[in-house]
Amino acid sequence: DSGVTQTPKHLITATGQRVTLRCSPRSGDLSVYWYQQSLDQGLQFLIHYYNGEERAKGNILERFSAQQFPDLHSELNLSSLELGDSALYFCASSVTQGPEAFFGQGTRLTVV
Amino acid sequence: GQNIDQPTEMTATEGAIVQINCTYQTSGFNGLFWYQQHAGEAPTFLSYNVLDGLEEKGRFSSFLSRSKGYSYLLLKELQMKDSASYLCAVRDPDSWGKLQFGAGTQVVVTP
Numbered sequence: 001d002s003g004v005t006q007t008p009k010h011l012i013t014a015t016g017q018r019v020t021l022r023c024s025p026r027s028g029d030l031s032v033y034w035y036q037q038s039l040d041q042g043l044q045f046l047i048h049y050y051n052g053e054e055r056a057k058g059n060i061l062e063r064f065s066a067q068q069f070p071d072l073h074s075e076l077n078l079s080s081l082e083l084g085d086s087a088l089y090f091c092a093s094s095v096t097q098g099p100e101a102f103f104g105q106g107t108r109l110t111v112v
Numbered sequence: 113g114q115n116i117d118q119p120t121e122m123t124a125t126e127g128a129i130v131q132i133n134c135t136y137q138t139s140g141f142n143g144l145f146w147y148q149q150h151a152g153e154a155p156t157f158l159s160y161n162v163l164d165g166l167e168e169k170g171r172f173s174s175f176l177s178r179s180k181g182y183s184y185l186l187l188k189e190l191q192m193k194d195s196a197s198y199l200c201a202v203r204d205p206d207s208w209g210k211l212q213f214g215a216g217t218q219v220v221v222t223p
Binding site for chain 2: 002031033042043044045048050055056058088090094100101102103104105106
């Protein structure tokens with residue numbers, strides 16, 4: 001157990017819908033990262049938050065947004081869902097300058 | 113951007129040694145990581161190299177040559193549980209929070 005908690009574990013939804021994925025980082029970790037992993041794209045960096053502020057953005061679609069709250073948990077919002085958004089979404093957290101990021105178990109999103 | 117290449121699949125026998133190579137092309141460098149990922153599970157951190165040389169951690173070792181844009185992960189005394197995907201990742205030089213991952217090398221350990 002990495003100490004990073006993601007909910008829900010599985011999510012099935014229809015095209016055009018909106019979902020919210022939640023992540024609670026390890027106790028004391030200020031950084032939260034979101035990654036998307038699909039079969040054809042591998043593990044892709046989406047966004048990084050540090051202590052509530054956005055620090056880096058990857059190839060995140062405009063339909064996707066994220067935020068980190070004062071209690072440090074983070075949410076990833078995916079809207080106008082398409083079949084191609086089906087993937088595993090991972091959250092990871094780390095200490096301020098630590099090289100090691102701890103990954104949660106992921107949310108498997110299936111868009112039908 | 114950065115380009116990261118690693119072999120797609122490798123097969124080795126239980127008890128043997130396997131070396132997974134990773135080459136990267138980048139405009140800057142701020143550290144290289146290796147992660148292990150079993151199918152459907154979360155990646156788990158194995159090693160981090162920022163200076164040239166070998167880092168050893170139990171049965172796993174990782175080597176880095178920055179001048180050659182090259183790293184390898186060495187797995188010794190292979191066990192069946194080592195069957196997994198091994199991901200090489202490079203940290204963005206402008207953003208320490210951003211990792212770019214290679215496609216992963218699937219290692220299959222046979223009896």
